[in-house]
Amino acid sequence: MNLFRKKSETDTIRGVPGSPPAIWHSFERQTAYKSWVIAALVGLLFLSLLVNIKLVARPPEYVIVDGTTGDATLVKHSLSTDALLRFVADKTKPPKMAIVRFTRDFLHLALAVNSSTIDKNWPAALALMNPSLRAKLEAESTAQKLVETYKIAQRKTDLDFESLELTDRTDTLLAVRATIRRRVSPLLETMQGPRSEDRIKVDVVLEIVPPTVARPDGLQVLEWRLAMVENPNAPTTAATSGAPRAD
Numbered sequence: 474m475n476l477f478r479k480k481s482e483t484d485t486i487r488g489v490p491g492s493p494p495a496i497w498h499s500f501e502r503q504t505a506y507k508s509w510v511i512a513a514l515v516g517l518l519f520l521s522l523l524v525n526i527k528l529v530a531r532p533p534e535y536v537i538v539d540g541t542t543g544d545a546t547l548v549k550h551s552l553s554t555d556a557l558l559r560f561v562a563d564k565t566k567p568p569k570m571a572i573v574r575f576t577r578d579f580l581h582l583a584l585a586v587n588s589s590t591i592d593k594n595w596p597a598a599l600a601l602m603n604p605s606l607r608a609k610l611e612a613e614s615t616a617q618k619l620v621e622t623y624k625i626a627q628r629k630t631d632l633d634f635e636s637l638e639l640t641d642r643t644d645t646l647l648a649v650r651a652t653i654r655r656r657v658s659p660l661l662e663t664m665q666g667p668r669s670e671d672r673i674k675v676d677v678v679l680e681i682v683p684p685t686v687a688r689p690d691g692l693q694v695l696e697w698r699l700a701m702v703e704n705p706n707a708p709t710t711a712a713t714s715g716a717p718r719a720d
Contacts, residue, residue: 571690574650587629602694627660647679672702
């Protein structure tokens with residue numbers, strides 16, 4: 474007896490009296506059930522794809538965090554207005570305390586030059602600058618051999634901040650002005666060498682950028698200018714900007 478028959482032979486047997494019809498009906502039901510399961514799975518997969526596309530295309534929503542209490546409020550985009558979006562944008566700007574702290578840190582790194590720390594502080598100051606300004610001043614300091622010259626000079630600079638204030642701001646830029654008393658002396662008190670003291674005014678323009686690991690405050694220096702002041706009531710006599718010099 475040949476147990477392996479062709480499809481035509483099987484169909485013939487199904488119609489032959491005495492063949493077990495219950496078995497064939499069972500096979501047919503199982504085949505139909507599998508087809509419905511496959512169709513249902515394909516439908517679910519297609520539905521999931523549509524949901525994912527809709528989620529990706531949905532406009533962002535906003536969360537307003539109260540700086541005092543820390544409470545968070547979700548604002549759906551469908552409920553937002555131009556005024557609300559401006560309010561959210563204003564609330565996400567760097568606070569004044571962060572602006573002052575960032576500016577003080579930058580000016581200390583750039584102006585409080587010390588022969589024992591300049592090889593670390595000057596690169597750290599460059600890292601806080603806008604890429605184009607950083608490239609310009611890095612090239613200037615390298616050409617002038619700033620780090621090497623100042624390490625040999627064995628000098629230190631002490632800064633006293635008389636004032637530091639935010640003078641103007643836009644959506645993307647901040648203007649900060651500092652008045653500083655600067656003292657330059659030998660690195661050690663026992664060392665001989667000239668000592669000098671002056672008063673300077675520094676204008677710093679900060680750029681607001683998206684916060685990152687390298688820019689946690691969302692700020693970077695776009696431009697800075699230094700001017701000498703002879704006395705508290707005297708006008709600015711000269712303006713300079715760029716790498717510090719080993720005076």
